Amino acid sequence: MIKLKIVVFTFLFAMMGVLTVSADGDYRITDLNEVVRIDANGDARITKKVTYHFDDEMNGVYFKESLKKGTASQSLQWGGLTSIEVSHNNGEKQTILPRQGDSSYGYVETKTSQQVQEKIYYPVQENDQLTMFYHYTLKGVVVNWDDIAEINWLPIGTRDVAIEKLRLEFALPNQPASTLKAWVHGRSVGHVLVNKKQANITVNSKKIGPDDTVEVHTYFDTSQTPLNTNKQSGNRAAYIQKQEKAIALKNKKSLQIKKVIGFIVSPIVIMILVFIIMLKTIQRRKLLQSARQQSGVTGDIVHIFDIPNDIGPALVSERIAKSVTNAKLIIATLLDLIARRKIAMTYDDIQKQDDITYSVLDETNLQPFELVFINMIFGKYRRAVVHAEFKQPESGVSNRIKKDISSFTKALKEAEKQASIIDHVLTNKIKSQQFFLTLALIISTIISTFLLGIFAYSTQAWS
Template sequence: MLKRRGFWGLILGLLVGLLFCVVGQSVQANADYTISPYRVNVQVLKNGDANVTQTMTYQFDDDYHGVFDVQDMRGIQGGQLTDVQYQVNNGGTVSGVSATDGQNGSYELTQNKHRMKVKLYQTVSDGDQMTVTYRFHLRGIIKNYRDTAELNWKVIGTGWDVQLNHVKVTIQLPQTKISKLQAWTHGPLSGHTQVDRQQGRVVMTVAQNPAESFVESHLLFPTTVTATNTNKVAKDRLVAAQQQEAKLARQANQKRQQSLWLRRGVFLALVILLIGFGARSWRWYHRHPANKYTHPTPINHSFEVPGVTPALARSLADGMSPNTDALAGEILAAAARKEITLEPVKNGRKDTVKLIKNGEQTNSFLDKCFAKIGSDDSFTLQELKKFGKHDKTDELNKWFSEWQESVDNVADAYYDENNLNLRERLIGTRLGLSALIILTAAASWLLGATAGKIGIVSGLVVLIAFWVLVGRFYRHIDRNNAKGLVQVNELTGFRRMLKDIGHFNTAEIGDLILWEQILPYAAAFGLAQKVADKLAVDFGSAALDTDLVVFYPLFYGGLGLPLGDALSDSLSTALQSADTSTDSSISGGSGGFSGGSSGGFGGGSGGGAF
């Protein structure tokens, strides 16, 4: 069975890893700002020059002095910066002023034949938003060959240190109705190129362009569009450029198709794994049914003293290991058996209770406390807390765990081991299948946005139905055997009686000897003080002083300590203190981006914040 589980775990792990490989992005160094949206508008002129407007919006997660932008000019005939504008948050648009003093609103331009770098000084803080617009005039971006005009340009270069989001690049030619306009874009394969020949416009969009990645635009159109262009080359270019782009487009389409089939394969594998795991699990549970028992008639209120110890009573009623309330109940029971004496100690604001050893101890936790804490076979709750605070070796928790284990061993006789194992396995099955359902629903986005939305809704419906079904099945698996069901039924009625103690006259139910036996159980259920207060009302202080010999000084002696709560709280505090345990167009029409590069000019442009 372990080998089979290991096999399915390995398969699931491989599929999860493959899913992240398919949908994951390369890890980039984190910057304390994002850029969204990013817009570039290129207005091509008749002479082959272009007016470029570059607009980006920064979202800052830290304080910065300003931002900068680099415009690569390699491969063209030069250019100049014509304007810088910015807007901080909801303020008005401000025009930058050329200066070298670094004051807010100033910009500094450094330029050579390879690039222009613009530094805009404007102090921003964490949470600020700033939109910056740069305008450039670039000369000679178009080449007129004998048979075609060409624009081949990395509009977005590799100099960006952060991902650009919601990217849109618009190139408007100086003429409309260009029937022979062709365009290709190289960059992320998720991008799209829209060629509008009627308007003489090309629009490129991509949701995210990763850091240090480029978007390259390659346009071919008749030379008459840029008729006055002096940047001419006396050779033919059209066929070679078309062949180059056709090859790149085929390669991109092949990669895109491979990616699609890989995504489909991952999704199909998850569906098969989900169905297979679900069918295998159903078959296993069908072949290994739970043991069935006849349930006793529920008891509403029980006034009988349980036939088990207070700690075991709390453990069985909760179906888990005993807690500090249960230990407090055991301490009161030990006092009732005269194994220990509980003595109030008035000490100003630090009133406490002293536990005095009278003889052999049946409680292992108490036995170790008497041996290691306090002196003269006694210790106070104050000393218990202090010991826990300085318990570097975690002894106190070890003693408590050993005591819990001893109670758990006795409780085993009341449980059905087969059903408990079945319940534990069902929890693992529920978690495993839930993870597969969620993973499969998430993987549906690999097939597209529409499929993703359908997958998420369907996955949610399946997940809810699955949890309801498993929950009903789980509740019908009895953790207790026949003996345990009877005992738990009595304990449930007994605890309900203690909770509803205010509705009864305790003096009419039994004498104080009975209630002295009940008080340790009330402490184990965290209800000791509630019961003690009710006894005071029904019996009167004189009767309590005479007949409630063991517990009267503790509950009614004026110490101001609710004993059951004091014991449990002291134990919890001490134990916690001791705990030392984070597709691309081949023809040049509209379509997806291509990979590779057509060798366009530029490529070093970029920017960021400083």
């Protein structure tokens, strides 16, 4: 499965991730509330409230904050952890202290040039809930330019589980803000509010998928961060607006393409498949109707209990798949041809059956298997056959029967196929076509529905 990803523009600082200490446990982040308070010196005092729901026993959680470079000249600086608090199953807050020895409770901080990690030990049981409060500072979040102060940050990065509910707030030090503009990028971003009067930005989303990110790009008046030493020369506002406009146009084009594919192309493909299925179904019904007419089952039923007299007893036996000995097939075919005056039967004394003589009268309008039968019984020169010869194992007729009986039965089977009420080859072919066409329709419908869901999700088309 190909996952659609939103390309996030170059950001100043990197992401936060939350992982479990116990790798074989399961958990969910049901709520994440992050408040970022900007100080006059450009630092950010962050309170991150994260609610975890556990589906198994676990030893605790990880908290990670990336310190990777945000721009070519600036990198994020760890300002220090103020405190970690926990509420277990909605109980009162408890402060988590640094871990001592092998204690089951406490946190251990590991810091590198790229990342700060807090490993929190706090055993939980299945269906427990922990609400963690992380208080810490990040330095150099704001860049002061000649005309504006800028934040370009990815506070919510990818993680191993979804965030079921998110609230993110950026609060400036002074109210109101004379200048405040913001762009929030992310596939699952919901409601965004920029409030100059209260000098803050809030982002609310119902669900952020594991691969979804939230990027905040904002600028405001430099009077908000007069003590900021992280400065760069140049007028930045016009550049940011041009940059964000280009991103918006690119996203708009991408959205239009996705909508065309998702809401026009896919339905057309489904309609074409449905049309093909309907056409093939109509053709199948016409073939079935034609077969029914040829077989005579659509007309009035006449003498339903009579044995058919137009195809011969041997063919009847073959058609009803009745297992009959070769001797009976030969006798039945012989008598049928006598009754149809194709073979003559002569005798002087009816009491002496062995003296009955059989000879060929007429070979016109015979079926191929009947011609094979005539050749098998009477030979190439059509010599008359005496009844007693059938009883003699080494007679001419007995030898011809031994030699040609397989040809006769083969011809009989071929005749049954030609005169069959049900054409099994055609029937199986139609059934296979119908099955695969129906299967293709079902698969295409499932795939198209899935793609439509992805398109709708990635484009936020419902909103």
